[in-house]
Amino acid sequence: MKQLTWLIFGFCFLLSCGKQTFPPASAYHVQVLQESLQPVRPGEPEKRPFWNSRAVKFIHAPAFDFKPVQQAVGYRFTATSVVDGADYIFAAQQPWAALTEVWQRLPIGYVQLKVEALDPQGQVMQLCGAKEFYKDTAFAGPYQSAALDYRASALSAWSHLFKQKHVQTWAQTGAPDPAYPLYCYPAKVIGAVVSSMARYARLAPADSTQAIAIARNAADYLIRISQPADSPLAYFPPTYHGEQLTAGAYAGQIMIPYAAEAAMYYLDLFDAINDTRYLQAALRIAGTLKKIQLGSGTWHLKVHAESGQPVQQNLSIPITIIEFFDRLHRQYHIETYQAAGDHALKWILAHPAVTFNWEGQFEDVEPSLPYENLTKHQACSLALYLLDHGEKFPESKPLIADLLHFSEDLFVIWQKPFATALSLTRGPADDWFTPCVLEQYRCYLPVDASSAKMIESFSRYYEKTGDELYLAKAVALANNMTQIQQRYGGRYRTWWQKTDGGWQQDWINCTHYDAVVMHAFGTLCAELNQSLKELDKKPLALLLSSPPQPAIIHELVRRYQQCEESALRCELLNAIALLSSDAARPLVLKAVQSKDADLRAAATALLGGFDDAKAKDFLQNTLVHGPQAMRSAAVHACLQLAEKTAAANPPAADHWRRLALQHATDPTMIREALLDMGDKTDNPLVALKKDEMKSRFQTMAQKFGFVVHWHLAGPFPLDENNLHSDHISVKSIDLSQPLRVGTKTMSWSVVSADNIQGILHLSDWFGSVPGVVYICAEMILPSPQAAQFKLGSNDGVTMWLNGVKIHHHSKGRVLTIDEDRINVTLRQGRNRLMLRIMNLGGAWQACLRICDEQGLPMDGSRWPELSNPSLKN
Structure with a gap:
């Protein structure tokens, strides 16, 4: 049953229960609340950089890089909650103060923050900072049960992978199956075939011979296509091969860290069959890595295979290489590369471990500028390395905690968020399987291997420190891994969302990493269960790491009945x-x-899971007569009942949704009911609530500079002839006349975003086919003004200001708010903004924010033309 744990724990400030014989599980949540009040590695001018300029969500109270104002004596912080519309205000001496003072009181949901400088009389001098973000739910597990023993889950995933045609082809042909496009990333994906089959062979005797044949053939193929011995990158396997996906665009380039990853895959095969050819293949790669190491201690990120020269100046965060050298030392007693590994670690500790610029270094995304594309992978890997070498780094505990908090803060989603932006449109986040973990800013989507990374990190932290909160977090993510696996026939699904845009094939490297982590975590849990044989001695998290069993259920009921402390009950x-x-x-x-x-x-919130007449009567009575906390819980239970009865009894489901709509005050609940009601706008209550919410969202969006209302013409076809330009004169466009592009003519119409980030969800109107639309907005200024446009698009975009092209991006990408920043000068009088939004397939979106020259948003409601567009020139 779907659980409303965030609601339960919103009602309960959890305190430890001292009279029970079992461990005080509620201490997890006391710790969560305490930790969330402290910012993660907060920046401070001249001392420590701010890493969160592009962050959009926080579990921990954030602090931002807002600049001080001369002669200001203090700063007023106003955090406006979109959930309840209230302002949460406090004063501080510095504009970069953390939001700790109001963080616990702020509701979960979108927040719009402004910071104003104050003079000695307490009057506002000027706005010195503004930002909107999502205050995310802290851990409040448990969320769901385990569907399968973790080790059995891992074996099932490896078995499913083994049976796939694109894996079996290796035994038959010794070459990659061309029907599986991800083999275009050989070092990463073919290397994962080698390792996964080598590990699977040890656990599945019946399939061992075939699995080893697959692993051998894949390894031999990868070695054959590697760089020749006399090349600058001798023996490195290719990062890219062929033309599929991004391989064609990056042909001839090699990402250095993937060579170390492939080398460790060779070592896995050597461990399985003791064939020294694969040990030697790994050592040859190690030799080249040592040879090309930079004097600073790290390596270039991407280099040209022929010349060995860097493609860009971005440097590797070389934790994978460090892990490789460390494995050679610890497992095989080969010390040749240890000094190089130590040198690389010093570089990490002096650079990303200080700046927290944990750049997403993936083969299918461009290297980025600082803080533009953060991920948690290398941060977690460093934490794991420091935990495993605690004797060498006794002072590293604060850094390890910061690394894990950073990763959780930005990328872990414990419960389904309201949406990426508050919107009356169903967005990708509505389909996420939670709890989950997002991959990187440029792929801010739940990916299985990202969850596995956090499972490994949380469980290792527990193993080394004994902090049971982290065991509980690992169990929560692992249980969801098994639930999704059960739903999808035994596979570890790469994308943790109900809809995957037609991408049905899983990434082999992700599946394999998941299985490695789940098998190791299952082993740890088995050892814990063996050492704590009495049920009443086991932490709650450990009890929940196994599929439901009568003895465990009985133990939980016993604890509940004996407990006298409210929150733990x-x-x-x-x-x-x-x-x-x-x-x-x-x-x-x-x-x-x-x-x-x-x-x-808490009990009221759970009533939605029971099809019980007594429960339903209690809910309806509570909605009318209960106190606010009870009514809120009852609304959630109504929505749960609606979901439970939707398939079998749609009229009953609509009844519960209408009750929820009638009594809900929280936009989260209103939105959920409206989305589930679909197009029933003939219902006066539905129509009224939709209008109220849309107006509320649009007002908030304009307040923070987003353009909400547009003129739109399109869609027009997209083909190779107009991929970059439609060959039309933008200056001559007349909004009162239809627009002709190629052979198609379309009239202009007025469209509006229905969310607080001004996102036009074009694919909701026009589908996901390739195409082009033009959108236009106008504004009239009394005098010239310097400004900055902040633009996001999915996919390509071209922008004109007053007929002059000022920006162009032609490649596919996911929408990132404020990704492109264009400095402009707006002229006195009428200014026309024209955008061409191109879709290559899949989601089709765009949003524009207008800011002042410092990048602070300008209130769009000050320009009537943006608030109430007309079709007049």
Whole structure:
């Protein structure tokens, strides 16, 4: 059953329960609340850089790089919650102060922050900073049960991979299956075939011979196509091969870290069959890595294979190379490369470990400028390395904690977020399987290997420190891994969302890494269960790491019945409901009558999981007569009942949604009900709520500089003849006349974004086919003004200001708010902004924000032309 744990723990400030014989699981959430009040590695001018300029969500109270104003004596922070419309205000001596003072009071959801400089009389001198972001839910598990033992889950995933045609082809032909496009990344993906089959062979005797044949053939092929011995990058396997995906665009380039990754795959095969050819292949790569190491200690990120010269100036974050050299030393007692590894580690500790510029260094994205494309992968890998070498780095505990908090803060989603932007349009985030972990800014989507990375990091932190909170976090993500696996026939699905844009093939390297992590975590849990044989001695997280069993359910019920502390009873009741509806039903129905207000609210939130007449009567009565906390819980239960009954009884589902709409005050709940009601705009309540929410979102968007209303013409066809230009004169476009592009003519119409980030979801109107649309907006200024346009698009975009082209991006990409920044001068009088938005397939989106020359948003409502567009010139 779908659980509303964030609601439960919103009602319960969890305190440890001292009278039980079992571990005090509620201490997890006390720790979560305490930790979330502290910013993660906050920047400070002249001392430490700010890393979060492009961040869009936070679990921990953030601090931003807002500049001081001369003669200001203080700064007023106003955080406006989109959820309740309230302002949360505090004052500080510096504009970069963290939001700790109001963080606990701020509701989960979108926040619009402004910071104003104050003079000695307390009057506002000027705005010195503004930012909108999502305050995300902190960990409040448990979320769901394990569908499978973790080690059995890993074996099932390897077995599923083994049976795939594009894997079996290696045994038959000794070459990659051309039907599987991801083989265009040989070092990463073919290398993963080698390692996955070598590991699978050890666990599956019946398939061992075939699996080893696959691994051998894949390794031999990869060695054959590697760089020759006399090349600058001798023995390196290619990062790119062929023309598929991005391989054609990056032909002849090699990403240095992937050579070390492939070398470790060779070592896995050597471990499995003891054939020294593969050990030697790994050592040859190690020799080249040592030879080309830069004097600073690191390596270039991308180099040209022929010359060995860098493609860009971006440097590798060389943790994979360090891991490779360390493995040679620790496992094989080869010390030749240890000094090079130590040198590289010093570089990491002096650079990204200080700046926190954890650049996403993936083969299918361009290297980026600082902080433009962060990820958590290398940060977690460094934390793992430091944990595994604790004896060498006894002072590293604060850094390790910061690395894990950074990774969780930006990339872990514990519960389904409201949306990437508050919107009345269903967005990708509505289909995410949570809890989940996002990959990188440029692929801000839930990916299985990202969850595996956090499972490995959290579980290792627990293993080395004994901090049970991190065991609970690892279990929460691992359980979802098994649930998704069960839903999709035994495979580890790469994309953790219900819709995947037609991309059905999984990344082999992701599947394999998931299995390695899940098998190791399963082994750790088995060892813990063996050492703690009595159920009443086991932490709650460990009990939930196994599929539901009668003995575990009985133990949870016993703990619940003996517990006298309110918050812990809420958590235990939720855990019981996860594992057994039958066991939970009588406890929940009794708890809604409890004198304990927190327990009543928690139980009410769980009523939506039961198709019970008594529960339904209680819900309807609570919606009318209950206190606010109970009504809020009842609204969530109504939405859950609607979801539960939608397939079998649509009229009943609509009844519960209407009740939720009628009594909800939180935009999150209103939006969920509206999305589920679909196009039932003939219902006066639905129409009214939609209009209210749309107006609210658009007002917030304009306040923060987003252009909401546009003239639009299109869509027009896209082909190779007009990929970069439609060969029309933008200066001559007349909005009162149809626009002709090629052989197609389209009239202009007025369209509006329905979300707080001004995003036009073009694919919702026109589908996901390739095409082009033109959008136009106008504004009239009393005098010239310097400004900055902040633009995001999916995919390409061209922009004109007053008929002059000022920006062009031609490649495919996901939408990133404010990704492109263009400095302009707006003239006195009318200014026309024209954009050509190109779609190569899939999602089709665009948004534009207008800021002043310092990059601070300008309130769009000050220009009537932007608020109420007319078709007049």
